[in-house]
Amino acid sequence: MPENISVILSEPRPDDPGVEALADSLAERLAGRPGLRLARVANLYDLEPAGPVMESIRRIEGDLVVLSALYPRATFWTLKTAGVPGCLADRGESAERAIWCLRLHPGADAGEILGQIDRIVARAHGGATTPGPGGQPVRPSAPAHQRWYPVIDRQRCSGCLECLNFCLFGVYGVDAAGGLLIEQPDACRAGCPACSRICPEGAIMFPQHVDPAIAGDDKASLEGLKLDLSQLFAGADPSVMATAERDRALAAVETREDSRGGDQLDDLVDEMDEMDL
């Protein structure tokens, strides 16, 4: 009897709107479904590669279905970077086991996703399936930290090392063979996707970025992400540019403090109201 296919459900982040309910619905409907074994894990992108959850994923044998709010390419390369063996399913013949990455998004239909999973299971088992373990897996607790780091599509990366030279934060390094290494992923500046823009091959993804092309959407084009270099081409003196940058940062801090000040004032007024003076 063939082994049940493992289905991994990656918890959406709280800031993935509309996906939480979809994940809950899928978890409920996948539990005990024939031919598969469901595991709910914390958000894959936030998992530590050396941690126990990723270790348990690395140990899984046979085809794998991964449900995640990330784009499939980002999910796949997040797993590969963490050392999970396999090839992206539906990308030609490969001797490696297939990893099916299905994306959970607010517009996704639970029934359609279940249908896809059923087809994957049927294809793997030739129709012969065994009942899955009963009971719904417990929803895992969220990791303590939301991470932000680049995920490299190794199929696209040409090893030019432009990212290594461009990054000011020491994220990238080279391995003994001179290949690109994500040496310090968590040294990456939160929210900064700049290296993905300068990558000539479009190989660098930031799976949590709002722009689909940076987040790993195959259908989106980096062409739409054109930078406006007018400031640079106006020939501003570097010190003038630095001053302008500092002033912008300062203004952002002052705006935050202003709004915080308003909150404090509101709180004070509320407290006085409650005192009924």
Add this chain to the structure above:
Amino acid sequence: MSRPLVFMMGKSPAILPTDRRYARNHMWASPADGLVRVGLSAYAVRLLGDVQHLEWSVEAGADVASGGQIGYVEASKATSDLYSPLAGRIARINPQVLAQPDLVNTNLYDRGWLLAFHADAADLLSPEQYLAHLEAAWPLAQRLLKGPLGRQPQDNLSLRGTGDFPCPKTSP
């Protein structure tokens, strides 16, 4: 002509011929037919990518100030307004580049010239001075490219400050 200077943009060399002068706004200027031809430097072209469209907001005969806005460029990686590298009167606009913008990529220091001026280019930077300008501006240029982009993680969730595990190199 003496050997060109080279500014390394990461691993990509930006070649700077030494037979001309340069403006801080990443344009070169070179005398030709009694005029001063100007075009984009290799540094500028590297940042832009493949030039797809050029348009000018000035015409031949117009007097322009140094730094005055004169046009717009759209390329595969970026767009930018274009500014005059020097003060003078525009004598010619290169029609070939308008018809075939990729000349800026394929022949940037010769047939890829943009405009010809009645002007004096003596006040512009020497190749060595321009190279020094690029070296000084590079960290800031990178920061400008990074910009305040993307969705910031939630304020109440701290990000790990350090991380020292080397991710294994994988192959597909």
